[in-house]
Every structure is written in structure tokens, then in C-alpha cells.
Amino acid sequence: MSTIEAAAENAHDAHGHDHDHPSFLAHHFDTPEQQFDSGKLGIWLFLVTEILFFSGMFCAYAIFRMLRPDVFEGCSQFLNTKLGAINTGVLLFSSLTMAWAVRCSQTRQNKGLVAMLASTLSCAMIFLGVKAIEYSHKWEMGLLPAGLFTFDQNNPHPETDTHYLFYICLPFMFLLAGVVLWLIISLVRGNEFHVKCAKPLTVVAICFFVGIGLGMILESGDSSHSEEEGLEEEVMMAEAVELGNESVLQKISRDDTNSGAKSELIARARQSDTAGTSIVQEGQIISGAIVSVEEDVMTKRQAGVFFSIYYCMTGVHAIHILFGIGFLVWLLVRAVREDFNPQYFGPVDYVGLYWHLVDLIWIYLFPLLYLIR
Amino acid sequence: MSAGSIPSGNQIKDPGYPTSSENYLTNSKGALSWLLTLDHKRIGVMYLIGVMTAFFGAGLLALLIRLHLFRPEGAVFSGPEANNWYNQVFTLHGAIMVFLFIIPSIPAALGNFLVPVMLGAKDVAFPRLNLSSFYLWVAGALFFIAALLASRLDTGWTFYTPYSTTTDTSVILATSGAFILGFSSIFTGLNFIVTINTMRPPGMTWFRMPLFLWATYATSIIQVLATPVLGITLLLLIAEKVMHIGIFDPEFNGDPVTFQHFFWFYSHPAVYIMILPAFGVISDLISVHSHKRIFGYRFIAYSSIAIALLGFLVWGHHMFTSGMGPLTTIIFSALTFTVSVPSAIKVFNWLATMYKGSISLTTPMCFAISFIFLFTIGGLTGLHLGTLATDMHLHDTYFVVAHFHYVMVGGTLVAFLGALFHWWPKMFGKMYNETGGRISALVIFLGFNLTFLPQFVLGSRGMPRRYATYDPEFQTLHQVSTYGTLLLGVGLLISLVVLLRSLYKGERAPANPWGGATLEWQCTSPPPFYNFDRPPLVGDPYDFSDIFWDSENERYVTIEPDRKIAPVEQPEPVHAEGNH
Amino acid sequence: MFANLTSSMFVLGDYTSSDYAWFPENASTFATDNDWLFAVISIVCVLFFVPIAGALFYFAYKYQKPKGTPAESNTAHNTPLELAWSIGPSFFLVGMFIFGAKAYLDHRTVPDGANDIGLQAFSWGWTFNYGGGMYNPELHILLDEPTKLSMRSTDVIHSVFVPAFRAKKDVVPGRYNYMWFKPTVASEKVSDEVLQQAIDATEAAGGSWDFDRWQFTQDGYRFFDLFCTEYCGKNHSNMQTVVVVHETLEDLNAWIDQYSKRDPKMDPAKYGQTLYENRGCKGCHSLDGSKVVGPSFNQSYGNQRPFADGSGLVADENYLRESILYPKAKIVAGYKPVMPSYKGQLSDDDVYSLVEFLKTVSMYNKDAADENSAGVDPEDQGDEEEKAEAPAE
Structure with a gap:
């Protein structure tokens, strides 16, 4: 590597460009503006390729939804709208902080820049935490891509020895441990730069578990435990009313991820308190309709393909979030190093654009997958 | 003025020869200075070595294919696994040629070397990205080698489902390789687009760009827009293979034809990734060696862009027999015919450029003439395939094989060789043996025609492609084709020997051995590592009026009246205007 | 080896002596249309190609000059000329497209009352369903009667190609594709004795009889090839069967009865x-x-x-x-x-x-x-x- 740098320096010396070349300006550019324009055009082109990359999956989605609208409606019930919504909110907020970070870099507010980047990163981590809850839950239920699909609606929660959530969390635990260790070591050594980097990153790493916690609370009903217990009792009561003729709605609602079905059931239970037994018949009529769809839908050939598309789209999106996290960490370190100034803020801008795109794709994914009903 | 005379009283402009500390080949030493270089020229040379190696390997596989087909029952492979061997050989031949050779040949290897120099820039816009593209290419190649070593590949380079999802061979390794190569291609394209858009020096307006740059620009657009779709398709294919996601698998309600749509949405434009740079090369070669202004510059430039855009609309013509609706099929046929127009325009323009020129039959010119001949055949036989009724008979027969080899080999490979001979003195600073070069061009031309002309007849007689064994009535033509391959191989070997020999025994090349007017001829051969001392003075790339033959020193020189000397200080805002 | 080379050099001989110079036998209604269109397109191509190639070599010869000679002309462009050669060829293209599309629609429009034969493709073979529980790997059809194939595949994609009929269609798993054709040439039938004589004669001469080479089925019908043209794996190149065209329905039925089900007396x-x-x-x-x-x-x-x-x-x-x-x-x-x-x-x-x-x-x-x-x-x-x-x- 040294030879190249030497060569580059050599180039400057030999041609007298170094006198007007600031350190951030690459030797083959003439002006900072030219460098910025190149980067900007480059990142926009890259975003175009990203959109085309996702467009393949959107096409697959469109084709299958056109062919099998019932499958998509039936299966999207298994996606927890609340988790999706909170993730949408988190990402939107992160877009705001990212835009703010770009502003900070343009106005030489370094502290603000670091804070904003750290908030963006934290949001990304919360997003992943919530996603981890969603994924692990579906894996436990066997709601997997077509080839691995094992979901059985009579037994939606099979006993498994695999703790998917634990395995997903494992790398993040190591990450957290590593960052904390880094923080401690740099605190002990008194290396200010390292402390400045490690501090926000520790917060960021913790945020993944905040996301996990948030996801757990949300997916297990509304908010508190006592309420949930009460809810379960009500569900039991409703079942008892039906005298063993269990409605599918109840089956679905027993699945914790189905907040929608559950809330409908609560509503019905409350209604039945006031209106007596009429609700049961109504429920049966509705359940009959759902049963026919259910029997068609919840098979490998049908629901499996929906979940294939779900995992492909959200999975590739999550990979993009991971890459974004990588870029943001790099920016954070550079921001701590105070690399950016009003003449040179390109990297923050470019990563910002990338981040907005990733958010935007989620904004499309959320209604397309979660809000079909 | 008489031939060879230099008008007196003017200043001769010639950069002379580079010193070894300036020469990009020698200015820093050691393997690392090459492997970690950010210099676009060195990256270009590394690409060149890479793609030539891939070409050599895939060429040997082609030879095996042809030798096997010497007899109806198969001459090379025997035993119960004979057909499997043949299938693996033709698959690897196709996959390596397409993904590792043709797509990166002109755009990545020559493009990397030439784009910044022709443009008058110091480097591409993102040198680190450029190096990473090269290493992505290497990684992709390693994946293909891994596939070869694991359980090989027998799906055909098109990876059609459901065969590719059910076979035992290393489809995952190979598709991962192609996926990575796709990103290499995207990054190269992105780099060139940004370079051409933002790095043009003062005076280099869009219509002063050499046509090679126009072609590269059009190619880059396709690379950036089409390749991501291939990426996601291959990713879905891998997911299909690993988890049975069912999108392409009829067993899970999927549709294999969807895969074909996705695949050809990339792979048809990819055909233009392969041929467009060749158009650019030939435009430059014809003009320089005819010492005459290119005829219809704007038509050629616009037709490149037109081809790039129309190329996105015709993918369905690979699937005329796969069961699309009749209306869709007819629309795709109509669109297919529209693409042939811009290609025809170029052929006529090249001929018009040669008319009343001052032609030097140098090796690159021989290749260029051979290109026009072969590409015209390739293009015209495309009409038989674009016409629906005849395609019902010819689809997936040897007629198709012959057609695309005329375009890919007779077109791209011949143009690549022509370009290599044309810019070889610039790249390595050595002149090769002109007679040897011309002989190789002739042998390649003859060998190529002998190989692939019979295949048109084979196809129209009904010989299906990808057959390891065939009916005896096809034997004679297959044998002619095999002899042709041997001749073609000899021609290619002669080329290789001529070029390699020049590195050791060749004479030192002057800055401008052919009399070109584009910017790369204004710097020394080989160029200095910084390309240009200061932003070069950009003139018309096809104006040969002030270039004269200096018979004393066997070189072309640019003659300029004194008043035309460039001002040392360039006005500041000029290059910003260049963006318009 | 050398003899092969010589014979291959006389490949042109094929074109004067053989029935199938450029095409296999013309045996369906599509074949006439196809061959005519192919010839027209080829002629147009030659009309363009010969002047182009001629000009190419002529210019390369005529305008070859010593180094340093300036070009005679430096015309940069000539818009009318360029427009002419951009638009001119388009008329030919439109013509080709229209004729091609018309003939293609013919391929896609099955006439009423076509005989329907089921086809199932698998790796690596074909099964034709003649109805009534009659299945056979060979395709036997009736002269001058349109025949429709309803095709499905049980594993990977295959493609039916009958060169003599100039017809082709992919067989895609997960969907039914169809194709049709109307044969115009009946398969010649030689009696078992003649066939046996030919076999004996060949073997007496030291050779071995090859049904494929002489295009005869085991029961003495001259046949047309049916190939699989979509690559389908190991034995793709062996995935061939025969098409036999019978002159009369009685003949066809007799054949189907004889070969598509077991004779009750047979083991x-x-x-x-x-x-x-x-x-x-x-x-x-x-x-x-x-x-x-x-x-x-x-x-x-x-x-x-x-x-x-x-x-x-x-x-x-x-x-x-x-x-x-x-x-x-x-x-x-x-x-x-x-x-x-x-x-x-x-x-x-x-x-x-x-x-x-x-x-x-x-x-x-x-x-x-x-x-x-x-x-x-x-x-x-x-x-x-x-x-x-x-x-x-």
C-alpha cells in the first residue's frame, strides 16, 4: 500500500497540484465540487440499481398476488400489524435523524452529527430487534418458505427445542460485549478518541435489545401482563361458550402474533357480555367462511409461497439495513475524528441517500405485506 | 502535399517516449504495487490478463465440444457418463465465455485502460471501486472454478428452472459466481458513467467524445440498469434451490417461464453489453486506419444509445416457443425488428467512412473489415429468427448457435482482437510484427467461417442444439465445422504468439503509430501514470488534417501552427459547462 | 480422417443430389409457408449482404494508400443519405414481420375438429395418449388431418420439434401448452420381407443395420424425427421419437391397437x-x-x-x-x-x-x-x- 501512496504523492509533487489540493480531495479530481458531483451521481446510479434489484421481487410479488389474491389475504393475517407499524415509525424517525445528520455535517456541528448518526444507528438496531422477534416467532410456528413450511393450524405452536430468538440474538450479544469491552479498555487507557467512538456505539448495541423488548411487549398483546392474562381468560370463556365447536377465529387468535384477530375476539367477548348468546351464531357464520379459505390456503403450495416472498423481501431489506449500519458506523468514527466540514460532507450525504432509499422500500413493503386485509 | 512530407515552419507536437519513472508499467515495482494499484491502466492490464485466461480456458472447452461432435455417437467422451461430460463442457464453455470473457472483455479490460485516457482524465471517478470491481471479477471466477471442482455444472449457461433447481451439480456455486460478477459489472458501468459525466476536461463536449466512449457510455447504462435484475433472479434461484421458495417451481404453484422472463430481461440487454463496445471499437478503428473523418458521427452515437434503450424491450424473443400469449409474442417480434435498424445504420456508416479514404491495411484494419463482414452475416441471420414463423422452425437449433456466434465471436471477439492490436503499442509500448498480425486475422476469418457457416445449414435442416450425440445425416456438416474450429484455434494461437513476441522483440512504439486523433495518442506509449500533465487540448477526435506521417521516425506527428499552443492556465469555470 | 476431410469439402454435392438441401422434407402445411418465407428473407439478406461485402473489399482494395496520404474526401455526414439507409431497410423489416406474424397466427390457431392427442414429456421420453387407455411412445397421425397435441411435462421443460413439419413448442411443467400441424406426406411402409432383405443385405456386406440412419421404424414405416429441443439433462440428445403419418384411419387404428395395448394372448x-x-x-x-x-x-x-x-x-x-x-x-x-x-x-x-x-x-x-x-x-x-x-x- 505504501508504494501506491508514495506514487500518489509523487504524482502531486511532479505536477504541482498539491498546493491547491486539500487533504480530502482525491488526486484525480480538480475541485471539491467535481468530487462531490461525481459522488452524488455515483450514489444516485447505485440507488437506481438498488431499486431495480428490489423490482425483481416486487414483480414476483405482483405476479403471485394477481394469481392468488386469497392466499395473500389469508396469510397476511399472520403478520403482526403492530410490529410492522412500530418498525415503520422507527425507520421514519431514523430518516429524520439522518437528514438532520447531513445538515449537521454541512454546518460543522460535529457533536450534533455524532448524536444524529448514533440515533439513526439506534433506530436501525431497534428495527432489527423487532424484526428478530417477528422472525423467530414465525419460525417457531413453522411459517417458513414453501419447501420448509411445516405450519399446522391445529397445532400452531409446536414444541421445539430450537430457540431461534436466542440464535438471532447471539451475534448481537457478542457485539454488545465487544463494544462494552472496547469502551472499558479505552476508558482505562484514557484514549479519548476511542471513548468518544465506543460510547455512542454502546448505546447503539444496547438498542437492539431495546428493540427485542419492544417487540416482545407488542406482540404479546397490548401492553401489560395483567391485561394479557385477563384476555386469555376471556378467550377461554368464549371457547367455552362455543362448546368445543372451536371457531377458526379463536384458533388464529390464540396465536400471539395475531393482535388483529385477538382484538376482534375481545370485542366479541365484550359484546357477548351485553348481548347474550347471539354472538355465537354470528361467529359461526364468519368462522365458516374463514375455514373454507383456511383449508385452501394454509398449505405448502399456497401459504408457503407467500412466506417465501415475505422472507425474500424482508430478508433482503434487512440485509440492506445491516449494510447501512456498517456504513453509518464508519461515518460515526469519521465524524468523531471531525473529518467533515462544509466543503467535504459527501460521504454523509451519500449514506443518507442510501438510508432514505432503504426506508422508502420499507414504506412500500409494510402495506404490501402487512396491510392487505 | 505529397505523401510523407511535413510542412515546414510549424511546430511538431510529439510527446516522445516516457522515462521509466513516468511509464505506468514501471513507475513502481513489486507484485503489491500491481495487486493494490488504483491506476486504471494497471487495473485494465490485470483485467486483460484475467479475461484472456478465461478465454483460453473456455476456448479449450469449445475445442472439446467440436471434437466430440466429430462423430454422431460422440468422439471424445465415452461410457455411461459421456453425455454428462458433454453437457458440463458446453455449460462451462457458455458460462465462462459469457460471464468471464465477453462481458468484461472490451468494457472492463480495454475500457478501463482507455476511457480515462481518451477522455483526458487522470483516472476514473472512483479508483477504489474500480479495483474492487476487478477483485469481484476474480472472486466470481474463483466461484466458477469452485463449481468446476465441486460437482461441476450441467444446466447450460441460462440456468433454466426447473432443471437447475433439480440437478445435483453445483448450481449454487456457479450462480453465486455470476451474482458476484454481476456486481463487478455494475460497479464498472457506474464508474464509467460518472467518469464520462463529471471528469471531462475543458473542451471535451459530448460531441467531441470518441465513439468508443459513446459506446462505453451506452454499455454502462445497460450494465447499471439490467444487471441488478439478473442479481435478484440468481438470488431467487439460489433461494429456490436452498429453501424451495416455490416462485419458479411448478410444484409449489410457481412458474418456470417467470424465470425465463427475469433472466432474459437481463440477458438480452447483456447481449448489447457484449456487442456495443465492439461497435465503438470498430468506429474508431475504421476511421483511424482510413485516415478519414468518421461518417455520420451523430447517427452512430445516437444509434448506440438507441440500441441500449431498445435492447430492454425485446427480451421476449428468446421465448417465442415457450408459451407466451400470441399477442405478446407478436409484439416482441415487432420490437425485435426495430433493434436491427440502428445496427444496420452503423454498418452503412462504416462503409461510407472507408469510401474515398486513405486506407492502411494494418492488422487492426484487417480485423475491422473482418468484423463488418461477419457481423453483417450475424445481424442478417437475426432476421430469420426474429420472424415468428421461421423461428418456430429455427429456435433452439444450430441456426441459433451459428447466429449468436457470428455476433459474439465474429463480432465481439474479432473487435476485441482488433482493439487489442490497435492499442497494444499504447498499452505496452511495443510494435508487433505486422505481417504476423495480418496472417492471424486472415486465418481467424477463414477458420471462423468454416466453423459456423455449416451450422446455419445444420440448423435449418433441424439439428437441435445442446445435443451430445446426433443423427447420422448431420455428420458431414459437423465435421466441416470441427475442421474450422481447428483452423480458428491456429489463428488465435498465431495472434497470441505475435503479441507475446512483441513484448520481448518488438520495436519501441512511437506515441502515435497509426495516426489517430483521439487523446490517447497525445500521451506517450505507454502513457505516464498520471496520463496528462495538464488538462489536454481537446480537438475534434476525427479530424486528421493536422496529423502527418513522419517517415524518418516511422511515426505520425501532429503539426500545429505556433499560435495554437494551449494557454497554460485554464479558465476556472469551463469544465462545469462541460456537463451540459 | 483424411477421407472425411475430402468428403466434407464436397458438401456442395449434397445440395444437388439430395432432397433436403437446406431443409428436411416438406411434410406439413406449415413447411411450405416456412420455406417460402425463409427463402424470401434469405434473398433479401443476400441482396443486402453482397453489395455490403463487395463494397467492403472493393474499398479496402481501391482506397489503400501509402502512409501519410490524406483521404480524398472528408465528408462528415450526409443527412438525406443517412436517413435513406436508416428508413429504407425498414420496409423490408415490416414485410418480414407481417408475413411472419401471419404464419405464426396460423401455428397458434387450431382448426376445429382437429384430432386431439395428449402428450406427456418426461426426462427423457415421450408418451402419447391416443385416448381410451392407449398410450405409446411413438406419434402416429393421419394424413391431411389436423392434429393437435395437448402437452404437459412432469419434471423439467422439454420442447417438441418436428423438423419435417417446421413446428416447435415448449412443454412446460405446471401448464398445458398446445401445438398443431397437418401432415401432407404419408409415411412410406415397406413390407417386413423387404425390410428383412435390406437388413440381411447390409449385414451380409459386413455392416450393421441402423434403423435411425435409414429413417425406418422397426415395423417398416419411414418416419419423421421428433426431437426435444429444450435442454433437459443427461439424455437430452437421446430424447427423440418418431412421427409416422398413416394414410387411412383404418391403418392408424390398426397400428394403435396392435402396439398400444397388450395382446390378450401375450405374456x-x-x-x-x-x-x-x-x-x-x-x-x-x-x-x-x-x-x-x-x-x-x-x-x-x-x-x-x-x-x-x-x-x-x-x-x-x-x-x-x-x-x-x-x-x-x-x-x-x-x-x-x-x-x-x-x-x-x-x-x-x-x-x-x-x-x-x-x-x-x-x-x-x-x-x-x-x-x-x-x-x-x-x-x-x-x-x-x-x-x-x-x-x-
Whole structure:
């Protein structure tokens, strides 16, 4: 590597460009503006390729939804709208902080820049935490891509020895441990730069578990435990009313991820308190309709393909979030190093654009997958 | 003025020869200075070595294919696994040629070397990205080698489902390789687009760009827009293979034809990734060696862009027999015919450029003439395939094989060789043996025609492609084709020997051995590592009026009246205007 | 080798002496249209190509100048000329497109009353369904009668191509594709004696008779080739069958009756062997114990079969029957579930014959089987000796 740098320096010396070349300006550019324009055009082109990359999956989605609208409606019930919504909110907020970070870099507010980047990163981590809850839950239920699909609606929660959530969390635990260790070591050594980097990153790493916690609370009903217990009792009561003729709605609602079905059931239970037994018949009529769809839908050939598309789209999106996290960490370190100034803020801008795109794709994914009903 | 005379009283402009500390080949030493270089020229040379190696390997596989087909029952492979061997050989031949050779040949290897120099820039816009593209290419190649070593590949380079999802061979390794190569291609394209858009020096307006740059620009657009779709398709294919996601698998309600749509949405434009740079090369070669202004510059430039855009609309013509609706099929046929127009325009323009020129039959010119001949055949036989009724008979027969080899080999490979001979003195600073070069061009031309002309007849007689064994009535033509391959191989070997020999025994090349007017001829051969001392003075790339033959020193020189000397200080805002 | 070279140089001889200079025989209504259109396009191509190539070489010769000579002309462009050669060829293109599309629509429009024959493609073979439980790997059709093929595939994509008919269509799993054609040339039939004479004569001359080379089926019909043109794996190039065009319906029916079902007097095991050879079993299942794609048949009947899910069972008639009709129900350990279902491709009697055939080739305890040659209760899945059944009932 040294030879190249030497060569580059050599180039400057030999041609007298170094006198007007600031350190951030690459030797083959003439002006900072030219460098910025190149980067900007480059990142926009890259975003175009990203959109085309996702467009393949959107096409697959469109084709299958056109062919099998019932499958998509039936299966999207298994996606927890609340988790999706909170993730949408988190990402939107992160877009705001990212835009703010770009502003900070343009106005030489370094502290603000670091804070904003750290908030963006934290949001990304919360997003992943919530996603981890969603994924692990579906894996436990066997709601997997077509080839691995094992979901059985009579037994939606099979006993498994695999703790998917634990395995997903494992790398993040190591990450957290590593960052904390880094923080401690740099605190002990008194290396200010390292402390400045490690501090926000520790917060960021913790945020993944905040996301996990948030996801757990949300997916297990509304908010508190006592309420949930009460809810379960009500569900039991409703079942008892039906005298063993269990409605599918109840089956679905027993699945914790189905907040929608559950809330409908609560509503019905409350209604039945006031209106007596009429609700049961109504429920049966509705359940009959759902049963026919259910029997068609919840098979490998049908629901499996929906979940294939779900995992492909959200999975590739999550990979993009991971890459974004990588870029943001790099920016954070550079921001701590105070690399950016009003003449040179390109990297923050470019990563910002990338981040907005990733958010935007989620904004499309959320209604397309979660809000079909 | 008489031939060879230099008008007196003017200043001769010639950069002379580079010193070894300036020469990009020698200015820093050691393997690392090459492997970690950010210099676009060195990256270009590394690409060149890479793609030539891939070409050599895939060429040997082609030879095996042809030798096997010497007899109806198969001459090379025997035993119960004979057909499997043949299938693996033709698959690897196709996959390596397409993904590792043709797509990166002109755009990545020559493009990397030439784009910044022709443009008058110091480097591409993102040198680190450029190096990473090269290493992505290497990684992709390693994946293909891994596939070869694991359980090989027998799906055909098109990876059609459901065969590719059910076979035992290393489809995952190979598709991962192609996926990575796709990103290499995207990054190269992105780099060139940004370079051409933002790095043009003062005076280099869009219509002063050499046509090679126009072609590269059009190619880059396709690379950036089409390749991501291939990426996601291959990713879905891998997911299909690993988890049975069912999108392409009829067993899970999927549709294999969807895969074909996705695949050809990339792979048809990819055909233009392969041929467009060749158009650019030939435009430059014809003009320089005819010492005459290119005829219809704007038509050629616009037709490149037109081809790039129309190329996105015709993918369905690979699937005329796969069961699309009749209306869709007819629309795709109509669109297919529209693409042939811009290609025809170029052929006529090249001929018009040669008319009343001052032609030097140098090796690159021989290749260029051979290109026009072969590409015209390739293009015209495309009409038989674009016409629906005849395609019902010819689809997936040897007629198709012959057609695309005329375009890919007779077109791209011949143009690549022509370009290599044309810019070889610039790249390595050595002149090769002109007679040897011309002989190789002739042998390649003859060998190529002998190989692939019979295949048109084979196809129209009904010989299906990808057959390891065939009916005896096809034997004679297959044998002619095999002899042709041997001749073609000899021609290619002669080329290789001529070029390699020049590195050791060749004479030192002057800055401008052919009399070109584009910017790369204004710097020394080989160029200095910084390309240009200061932003070069950009003139018309096809104006040969002030270039004269200096018979004393066997070189072309640019003659300029004194008043035309460039001002040392360039006005500041000029290059910003260049963006318009 | 050298003789080959010489003969290949005289390839032009083919074009004067042979019927099929550029094309195989013209044997359907499509062929005439196709050949005419092909000729027209080729002529247009030649009309363009000859002047281009001529100008190319002429200019290269005529304007070759010593180095340093300036070009005679430096015309940069000539817009009318360029527009002319941009727009001019388009008229030819429009013509080609229209004629091509018209003829294509013909390919896609099946006439009313076409004979419908089912086609099932599998790796690597074809089954034609003539209706009424008649299945055969050969396509036999009637002269001057439009025939429609309704095609499906049980595994990967295949493609039906009959060069003599100039017709082609992919067979895609998961959907039905169709194609049709109307043959215009009847297949010549030679009597068994003549055929035998020809075979004897060839063998007497030291050669071996090759039905494929002389384009005759075993029963003496001259045939047209039917190829698979979509790459489908190992034996893609062997995935060929024959098309025979009969002159009369009686002739066709007689042929179908003779070859598509077992003569009641025929030994089922013998007929089973014919099915084994003709219907694609042979491609994946050996008789000598070697492992190809599927398990060898010499360890089928009467042997303990270990399954991929860990269970196992002694192969009996029911198991064999199930494996033919629902191959994915039980997968033998070490093999992939790739066999297509033969449900709807074999009549009941065909399956019976195949099972009988398997019994004769399977290497189980033959001696014991001979001793207990009494019939057996199919529900009895116990001892393998008891299950043995006489090859012929």
C-alpha cells in the first residue's frame, strides 16, 4: 500500500497540484465540487440499481398476488400489524435523524452529527430487534418458505427445542460485549478518541435489545401482563361458550402474533357480555367462511409461497439495513475524528441517500405485506 | 502535399517516449504495487490478463465440444457418463465465455485502460471501486472454478428452472459466481458513467467524445440498469434451490417461464453489453486506419444509445416457443425488428467512412473489415429468427448457435482482437510484427467461417442444439465445422504468439503509430501514470488534417501552427459547462 | 480422417443430389409457408449482404494508400443519405414481420375438429395418449388431418420439434401448452420381407443395420424425427421419437391397437419388457444392479427397500404399483424424488404387465419363488417367499 501512496504523492509533487489540493480531495479530481458531483451521481446510479434489484421481487410479488389474491389475504393475517407499524415509525424517525445528520455535517456541528448518526444507528438496531422477534416467532410456528413450511393450524405452536430468538440474538450479544469491552479498555487507557467512538456505539448495541423488548411487549398483546392474562381468560370463556365447536377465529387468535384477530375476539367477548348468546351464531357464520379459505390456503403450495416472498423481501431489506449500519458506523468514527466540514460532507450525504432509499422500500413493503386485509 | 512530407515552419507536437519513472508499467515495482494499484491502466492490464485466461480456458472447452461432435455417437467422451461430460463442457464453455470473457472483455479490460485516457482524465471517478470491481471479477471466477471442482455444472449457461433447481451439480456455486460478477459489472458501468459525466476536461463536449466512449457510455447504462435484475433472479434461484421458495417451481404453484422472463430481461440487454463496445471499437478503428473523418458521427452515437434503450424491450424473443400469449409474442417480434435498424445504420456508416479514404491495411484494419463482414452475416441471420414463423422452425437449433456466434465471436471477439492490436503499442509500448498480425486475422476469418457457416445449414435442416450425440445425416456438416474450429484455434494461437513476441522483440512504439486523433495518442506509449500533465487540448477526435506521417521516425506527428499552443492556465469555470 | 476431410469439402454435392438441401422434407402445411418465407428473407439478406461485402473489399482494395496520404474526401455526414439507409431497410423489416406474424397466427390457431392427442414429456421420453387407455411412445397421425397435441411435462421443460413439419413448442411443467400441424406426406411402409432383405443385405456386406440412419421404424414405416429441443439433462440428445403419418384411419387404428395395448394372448412380463424399453423406464433404472438415476430393477420385487424417512418395506405388487403411479410417496434411501408420476400414462393392464416384468428381473430368492409358485394375497406383506408369484398367471 505504501508504494501506491508514495506514487500518489509523487504524482502531486511532479505536477504541482498539491498546493491547491486539500487533504480530502482525491488526486484525480480538480475541485471539491467535481468530487462531490461525481459522488452524488455515483450514489444516485447505485440507488437506481438498488431499486431495480428490489423490482425483481416486487414483480414476483405482483405476479403471485394477481394469481392468488386469497392466499395473500389469508396469510397476511399472520403478520403482526403492530410490529410492522412500530418498525415503520422507527425507520421514519431514523430518516429524520439522518437528514438532520447531513445538515449537521454541512454546518460543522460535529457533536450534533455524532448524536444524529448514533440515533439513526439506534433506530436501525431497534428495527432489527423487532424484526428478530417477528422472525423467530414465525419460525417457531413453522411459517417458513414453501419447501420448509411445516405450519399446522391445529397445532400452531409446536414444541421445539430450537430457540431461534436466542440464535438471532447471539451475534448481537457478542457485539454488545465487544463494544462494552472496547469502551472499558479505552476508558482505562484514557484514549479519548476511542471513548468518544465506543460510547455512542454502546448505546447503539444496547438498542437492539431495546428493540427485542419492544417487540416482545407488542406482540404479546397490548401492553401489560395483567391485561394479557385477563384476555386469555376471556378467550377461554368464549371457547367455552362455543362448546368445543372451536371457531377458526379463536384458533388464529390464540396465536400471539395475531393482535388483529385477538382484538376482534375481545370485542366479541365484550359484546357477548351485553348481548347474550347471539354472538355465537354470528361467529359461526364468519368462522365458516374463514375455514373454507383456511383449508385452501394454509398449505405448502399456497401459504408457503407467500412466506417465501415475505422472507425474500424482508430478508433482503434487512440485509440492506445491516449494510447501512456498517456504513453509518464508519461515518460515526469519521465524524468523531471531525473529518467533515462544509466543503467535504459527501460521504454523509451519500449514506443518507442510501438510508432514505432503504426506508422508502420499507414504506412500500409494510402495506404490501402487512396491510392487505 | 505529397505523401510523407511535413510542412515546414510549424511546430511538431510529439510527446516522445516516457522515462521509466513516468511509464505506468514501471513507475513502481513489486507484485503489491500491481495487486493494490488504483491506476486504471494497471487495473485494465490485470483485467486483460484475467479475461484472456478465461478465454483460453473456455476456448479449450469449445475445442472439446467440436471434437466430440466429430462423430454422431460422440468422439471424445465415452461410457455411461459421456453425455454428462458433454453437457458440463458446453455449460462451462457458455458460462465462462459469457460471464468471464465477453462481458468484461472490451468494457472492463480495454475500457478501463482507455476511457480515462481518451477522455483526458487522470483516472476514473472512483479508483477504489474500480479495483474492487476487478477483485469481484476474480472472486466470481474463483466461484466458477469452485463449481468446476465441486460437482461441476450441467444446466447450460441460462440456468433454466426447473432443471437447475433439480440437478445435483453445483448450481449454487456457479450462480453465486455470476451474482458476484454481476456486481463487478455494475460497479464498472457506474464508474464509467460518472467518469464520462463529471471528469471531462475543458473542451471535451459530448460531441467531441470518441465513439468508443459513446459506446462505453451506452454499455454502462445497460450494465447499471439490467444487471441488478439478473442479481435478484440468481438470488431467487439460489433461494429456490436452498429453501424451495416455490416462485419458479411448478410444484409449489410457481412458474418456470417467470424465470425465463427475469433472466432474459437481463440477458438480452447483456447481449448489447457484449456487442456495443465492439461497435465503438470498430468506429474508431475504421476511421483511424482510413485516415478519414468518421461518417455520420451523430447517427452512430445516437444509434448506440438507441440500441441500449431498445435492447430492454425485446427480451421476449428468446421465448417465442415457450408459451407466451400470441399477442405478446407478436409484439416482441415487432420490437425485435426495430433493434436491427440502428445496427444496420452503423454498418452503412462504416462503409461510407472507408469510401474515398486513405486506407492502411494494418492488422487492426484487417480485423475491422473482418468484423463488418461477419457481423453483417450475424445481424442478417437475426432476421430469420426474429420472424415468428421461421423461428418456430429455427429456435433452439444450430441456426441459433451459428447466429449468436457470428455476433459474439465474429463480432465481439474479432473487435476485441482488433482493439487489442490497435492499442497494444499504447498499452505496452511495443510494435508487433505486422505481417504476423495480418496472417492471424486472415486465418481467424477463414477458420471462423468454416466453423459456423455449416451450422446455419445444420440448423435449418433441424439439428437441435445442446445435443451430445446426433443423427447420422448431420455428420458431414459437423465435421466441416470441427475442421474450422481447428483452423480458428491456429489463428488465435498465431495472434497470441505475435503479441507475446512483441513484448520481448518488438520495436519501441512511437506515441502515435497509426495516426489517430483521439487523446490517447497525445500521451506517450505507454502513457505516464498520471496520463496528462495538464488538462489536454481537446480537438475534434476525427479530424486528421493536422496529423502527418513522419517517415524518418516511422511515426505520425501532429503539426500545429505556433499560435495554437494551449494557454497554460485554464479558465476556472469551463469544465462545469462541460456537463451540459 | 483424411477421407472425411475430402468428403466434407464436397458438401456442395449434397445440395444437388439430395432432397433436403437446406431443409428436411416438406411434410406439413406449415413447411411450405416456412420455406417460402425463409427463402424470401434469405434473398433479401443476400441482396443486402453482397453489395455490403463487395463494397467492403472493393474499398479496402481501391482506397489503400501509402502512409501519410490524406483521404480524398472528408465528408462528415450526409443527412438525406443517412436517413435513406436508416428508413429504407425498414420496409423490408415490416414485410418480414407481417408475413411472419401471419404464419405464426396460423401455428397458434387450431382448426376445429382437429384430432386431439395428449402428450406427456418426461426426462427423457415421450408418451402419447391416443385416448381410451392407449398410450405409446411413438406419434402416429393421419394424413391431411389436423392434429393437435395437448402437452404437459412432469419434471423439467422439454420442447417438441418436428423438423419435417417446421413446428416447435415448449412443454412446460405446471401448464398445458398446445401445438398443431397437418401432415401432407404419408409415411412410406415397406413390407417386413423387404425390410428383412435390406437388413440381411447390409449385414451380409459386413455392416450393421441402423434403423435411425435409414429413417425406418422397426415395423417398416419411414418416419419423421421428433426431437426435444429444450435442454433437459443427461439424455437430452437421446430424447427423440418418431412421427409416422398413416394414410387411412383404418391403418392408424390398426397400428394403435396392435402396439398400444397388450395382446390378450401375450405374456404380460414380455409386454412389460417392451414397456420398460419404450416408455422411459430404461433411462433411469438398470436391470444389472448398477445405480443410475433411480434404483436398479434387479433389487426391486421381493427385496427389503429402505426408505429415505428411515422406514422400510419388502417390495410387493402394491408397493411397485404405488411407485409407478405415485413415485414420490416412498423414496428409496440414497435416491432423489425425481421420478415423474405415470398416472394417466399407463393403463391398468400396462401397470400389471410392468409389475410382472419386474418380478422376472428382480434378484430375490428365485428358488423359493419357484417352489411356492402359488398365487398370493396382495395384502400379505410378510415373508418375501410367500409373496412370490409365478411370472405368468
